[in-house]
Amino acid sequence: xxxxxxxxxxxxxxxxxxxxxxxxxxxxxxxxxxxxxxxxxxxxxxxxxxxxxxxxxxxxxxxxxxxxxxxxxxxxxxxxxxxxxxxxxxxxxxxxxxxxxxxxxxxxxxxxxxxxxxxxxxxxxxxxxxxxxxxxxxxxxxxxxxxxxxxxxxxxxxxxxxxxxxxxxxxxxxxxxxxxxxxxxxxxxxxxxxxxxxxxxxxxxxxxxxxxxxxxxxxxxxxxxxxxxxxxxxxxxxxxxxxxxxxxxxxxxxxxxxxxxxxxxxxxxxxxxxxxxxxxxxxxxxxxxxxxx
Numbered sequence: 001x002x003x004x005x006x007x008x009x010x011x012x013x014x015x016x017x018x019x020x021x022x023x024x025x026x027x028x029x030x031x032x033x034x035x036x037x038x039x040x041x042x043x044x045x046x047x048x049x050x051x052x053x054x055x056x057x058x059x060x061x062x063x064x065x066x067x068x069x070x071x072x073x074x075x076x077x078x079x080x081x082x083x084x085x086x087x088x089x090x091x092x093x094x095x096x097x098x099x100x101x102x103x104x105x106x107x108x109x110x111x112x113x114x115x116x117x118x119x120x121x122x123x124x125x126x127x128x129x130x131x132x133x134x135x136x137x138x139x140x141x142x143x144x145x146x147x148x149x150x151x152x153x154x155x156x157x158x159x160x161x162x163x164x165x166x167x168x169x170x171x172x173x174x175x176x177x178x179x180x181x182x183x184x185x186x187x188x189x190x191x192x193x194x195x196x197x198x199x200x201x202x203x204x205x206x207x208x209x210x211x212x213x214x215x216x217x218x219x220x221x222x223x224x225x226x227x228x229x230x231x232x233x234x235x236x237x238x239x240x241x242x243x244x245x246x247x248x249x250x251x252x253x254x255x256x257x258x259x260x261x262x263x264x265x266x267x268x269x270x271x272x273x274x275x276x277x278x279x280x281x282x283x284x285x286x287x288x289x290x291x292x293x
Contacts, residue, residue: 123263
């Protein structure tokens with residue numbers, strides 16, 4: 001924040017300077033402690049910057065919490081709601097299509113779900129928001145459909161198992177990436193959980209990798225399960241951008257070239273995370289080091 005001083009005091013206009021000087025000074029001519037703090041403008045600027053940082057983080061997460069529920073004017077939309085149900089069979093009929101077949105088992109005292117699923121296509125990918133409304137354990141994801149998932153927590157918490165002895169927790173703003181066509185996966189979600197997810201075909205990412213890096217991805221990359229992101233991360237900003245595009249211009253996302261653009265951005269970000277966490281950067285000699293336009 002720009003600030004200036006005159007004789008150790010904030011610069012004031014000539015018409016108001018005398019009044020402020022009178023009210024700012026105590027009987028002994030010194031500023032009260034709260035005013036000494038208030039006029040410490042560098043500290044105030046830092047504080048305001050921190051508040052802005054927190055606000056922007058909250059704004060992005062608030063938008064993701066309302067993803068696929070509101071249009072660009074803030075009016076409710078129902079175009080993307082696929083199912084709202086308390087019956088597992090009804091939920092499964094849709095979740096098998098949006099994700100892939102898997103097993104869902106209540107893990108708490110409440111056995112009846114209160115689930116809502118919204119989804120929209122973005123190229124070959126699917127953007128969805130999903131919650132079961134109860135503690136839930138998910139496992140036995142089918143490899144057959146050739147799909148993977150990037151699951152981002154926007155409310156509650158989730159525990160994603162890497163193997164039987166290791167897991168990654170994803171609090172609000174954090175994401176777990178897994179290619180369920182190449183590895184097993186199971187997870188636990190708390191009763192408050194709400195996810196905004198990207199489901200992607202393995203084949204699309206495999207072809208995208210080859211097109212940009214010039215060589216096929218090593219098989220080990222696809223078997224790696226990893227967490228990334230955070231409330232102020234590029235991934236959350238990208239998800240927010242995608243959701244805003246859906247809210248503002250849904251027809252361009254679902255039927256136009258904007259959908260292909262968003263699909264590639266999402267795919268490249270996921271590939272970059274896989275490469276980064278596998279220790280294989282784009283400059284690695286195994287990769288070409290340049291891209292194909």
